[in-house]
Amino acid sequence: MSSSSSPDWACLHHAYGSAEDVPGQLAALSSADPVVRGAAVSALSGNVYHQGTRWPASAHVVAPLVLLADTPTTPDRATVVHLLHAVALGDLRDDVLPFDPARAFADAERVGPSDEAAVLSVLFEDDNPDLDSVADVADAVAVRWAADAYRAAERRAPSFLTWLRDPDPAVATRAAALLAWFPEVPGLAAALAGVRFDTGPARASANLALAFLPGPPSSGELVALTAGLASTDEAVRVTATVALARRQTTALPDEALTVLVHADDDEVAGVLPGWDRSLRGHVALALRRLGL
Known part of the structure; x- marks a missing residue:
């Protein structure tokens, strides 16, 4: 070295x-x-x-x-x-x-x-x-x-x-x-949005990172997060919804609200590597941001 x-x-x-x-x-x-x-x-x-x-x-x-x-x-x-x-x-x-x-x-x-x-x-x-x-x-x-x-x-x-x-x-x-x-790394948002969906935890972690970027999501970010709502991976669905709840300046799509409410009711569990707050904690944060 x-x-x-x-x-x-x-x-x-x-x-x-x-x-x-x-x-x-x-x-x-x-x-x-x-x-x-x-x-x-x-x-x-x-x-x-x-x-x-x-x-x-x-x-x-x-x-x-x-x-x-x-x-x-x-x-x-x-x-x-x-x-x-x-x-x-x-x-x-x-x-x-x-x-x-x-x-x-x-x-x-x-x-x-x-x-x-x-x-x-x-x-x-x-x-x-x-x-x-x-x-x-x-x-x-x-x-x-x-x-x-x-x-x-x-x-x-x-x-x-x-x-x-x-x-x-x-x-x-x-x-x-x-x-x-x-967050100031050039190309960060696009790189996070481009993380593959077949790597569940990585895609979910990228969603959470997108959640904390400033401003509304770009069209590319929005496409990736919206696609995440249909994922068969619970962590990907939940984190995509959390990101949309934090970044969207307009009303959440109905499917996103459904994911968020179900995650709250089901008390979704787990912590993604590299993150401190549990998925349940991120859901609670998103609900508070929406006034729910």
Whole structure:
């Protein structure tokens, strides 16, 4: 996973100090041994996504993870995308969608390199750390690291679009969920609308991502969502209706209302990979939006 543009990992910090162990953990994600891969996922999660907190090394992990997901021979690429999601977004839940990064990361603008250096010094270098000395900037520095990780992922988001067409439905499903957080990616709406209907969870995840895009649906989006109402896959039907309920500026078609009401009555169950809210929760959200 090294390259001429690789960072000096030893000079970066993660949750436990120097990030010099990160390249080996990234390389282990390509191992043919599932035990080795599992250990690497666990180690990376603890290091660069520690209980939701990102660190200076976290943003630098994004590009290698995208490269791994882009490589067809990488084993269990859906897990790589899952890890990327965690690094890019931390513990943000989809109930804050649509996402406003400027608002979410506003506190990052009030800290600079000296503040970051002071926090790192207290955490990792001082023999008798005085946490009170950085109390006024520590939270904002953590927001800075979160913002850096998000922006690193945003720069790579065009790659996520290609994963929507991946032959592994698990990769496509998680890609759609990830893309919901990056609505400014050129061509996003068309790519989501083009996800195949024979990949049920992926199509359903794409529907949910479409639900949180701004403005009314385009003609292409409308065709895809309307077609979803006739799907034999319950999750596809329900998520298509949820998207129409959120995006339509006119009255929902009767078949969409029927799907939504039946889903409410039947208490449709399940959670799509990459999403936090259950399908039942998305139905409730759509009903509230319609005043029902």
